Amino acid sequence: MSEQLIYELSVPGRSGTRPPKLDVPLTALPTELLRDKLPLPEVSEIDLVRHYLRLSQLNYSLDHGMYPLGSCTMKYNPKVNEAAASLPGFTGLHPRQDEATVQGALYIMYQLQEQLKEIGGFAGMTLQPAAGAHGELTGVLIMRKYQLDRGEMQRDTILVPDSAHGTNPASTHMSGLRVVEIPSDERGNVDLAALKSQLSDRVVGLMLTNPNTLGLFDENLLEIIELVHECGGLVYGDGANMNALLGIMRPGDAGIDVMHFNLHKTFSTPHGGGGPGSGPVGVAEQLVEFLPGPVVRQAISVEDEFPYYTLHTPTQSIGPVKSFWGHFGVIVRAYTYIRMLGAEGLRRTAEHAVLNANYLLRRIEGVYHVPYNRLCQHEFVVEGHFEDAPEVHALDIAKRLIDYGVHPPTNYFPLIVHEALMIEPTETESKQSVDHYAELLLKIAVEARETPELLQEAPHNAPVRRMDEIRAARQPILRYVPVDSR
Ligand SMILES: Cc1ncc(COP(=O)(O)O)c(C=O)c1O
Incomplete structure (x- = not known):
């Protein structure tokens, strides 16, 4: 039954x-x-x-237990965000309603634009993009149009470090530009010599994921930005990892010209949960008029001197990138999250994210090889492979964690680390749950030597054992088919 x-x-x-x-x-x-x-x-x-x-x-969810999926930031989503996003005054809105009847919604959007500008150090902001990768595409199109309008037609190249998120080269490619990959040095920074060798008047800009997918802050950030600016290029910051920097460092102040946020990573809303995301893009002063329209502006109404909010399309706009006003529910969640924490709380968020990651790293280093071993940010990458247990792989370790009732880390990403396990405990986990995770990883390292088959055949007690991932992708069953006719 x-x-x-x-x-x-x-x-x-x-x-x-x-x-x-x-x-x-x-x-x-x-x-x-x-x-x-x-x-x-x-x-x-x-x-x-x-x-x-x-x-x-x-199903396994963050409400069950720890979910340290590096790069995907599955952190606890306070339930008050859901309550705010479900208020009938918001859910009952229609995007074609007259401006005068949606002042409350426009107020929230305006406030979030201003908050994100302040947090990132930017002069302008669009809330339209539907996700991080969509923000990247928007940002690259803004950079491209800015240079075309200046008559710099020959610029056709975006430089992308090999430690960037995979969506960076993909977005560049979608925008019709050429991608040139820049290798990392032995400390996990952008290799400066390799960068210099690629700088020319063909460069539209550099796309820098910082902290990068190794969980590291680039130690030469200011020099990199200066080098790219010197050749007339712009610097795109992939700000999806802002939960390591909130209240500590503003990318705009360092000279980053364009940056997207992942509201669904940094400001709660579960990431990768199948629901919508939101990838607002912030820009420096010279790019404000290129933002997609409409953006929300504040005006003072003449009659009663109450602020009034209007929609405005910038003069050299690249045009809308999304129907209507973006994913409003995610905007409400992010606004609620920011208002609930305040400036102090946001900074503590980042401090705890970095503390938890460094603590977990220090608990397992020595047992797990750490290829770029220095102070990490909100996540870190180890090798899921042991020289004296060569038949056990990162995938086996990940699957064995499921047997112990927790979610595995991201595996086999980033590609520049052999047998990568990318772990992001997030700021919302307590010392007890981070300790529990560390103990499981240490226990599995012992099992890898003593009973490798336990790992190779894991998971043992999950509803689904090892899946044939290739068959699942090539022949997906997307609607109900009776078991005996499959
Ligand atoms: C560093 C980084 N950049 C970009 C993205 C892309 O964001 P999205 O999945 O919303 O498109 C992610 C996603 O997790 C990310 O971690």
Whole structure:
């Protein structure tokens, strides 16, 4: 019974709904829209409740336990954010409503624009992009248009360090520009000699993930920015990892010209949970008029001197990058999060994110090889491989963690680390849960030597064992098919 899916529980005539009494005139349905057969499961209310509860129990979530998925920042999402985003005054809005009737929503958007400008050190901000990668594409298009408008037609290249997030070269490619990869040096910084050798008047700019995907802050940041500016290029900062820097360092002050935030990493909203994200882009003064429109502006109404909010399209705008005003629900969550923490709280967020990562790193170093071993930011990368247990791989360690009831780290990313395990404990985990995770990693390192098959066959008690990932990607089953006809 418990293994049966909702369709298999179906019994003709059984129903779990009781429609309300008819309170409108009875009208015939347009028959051309009706199907003869609509094979929906016929189940009682209790069958339905049990079905969904069972499904939810097959899932692992941050509300179950630690989820240190490096680069994906699965940190606790305070429930008050959800309460704010679900307020009927927000959920009932229509994007075509007149400006005068949505002043509350525009106020929130304006305030968030201003807060993000202040946090990042930027002169302008758009909330339109739908995710981090979309913010990157928006930023590159802004950089490109700025240079085209200055007559610099020959610029066609974006430099991307090999420690950048994978979306950086992808966004560059989508914008029609050429990607040139810059290697890292032995400390995990951008290799300065390699960078210098690529600087020319063909360079649109550099895209710098900082902290990078090794979890490291580039020690030569100011020099890198200066070098790129000297050749007439702009510097794009991938700010998805801002939870390491909040209240401590403002990328705009360092000379970064354009940067996207991942609201769904830095300012709560679960990342990678299947829901929408938001990738606002901040720009320096000379790029403000190139932002996608509309942006929200504050005006003082003449009659009563109350602030009034209007929508405005910048004069040299690259045009809208998203229908209407972006993902408003995520904007409300980020606004709530920032207002709840305040400036002091945001800084503490970053301090705790960095502290937790360094603490966990120090607890497992020596047992796990750390290829770039220096002070890390909010995440770090170790090798999931032991010389004296060569048959055990990063994937086996990741799968074994599932047996112990926690979520594995990101594995095999970044590509520049052999057998990478990328771990981001996040600021919302306590010392006890970070210690627990460290102990599991240390225990698994012992198992790798003593009982490697335990790791190679893991997970042992998860609802799904090792998946054939290639088959899952090539032949996905996207709708219900009875088990015996698969
Ligand atoms: C450093 C970095 N840049 C860019 C992105 C892309 O963000 P998104 O997944 O919202 O497109 C991510 C995603 O986690 C990231 O970690």
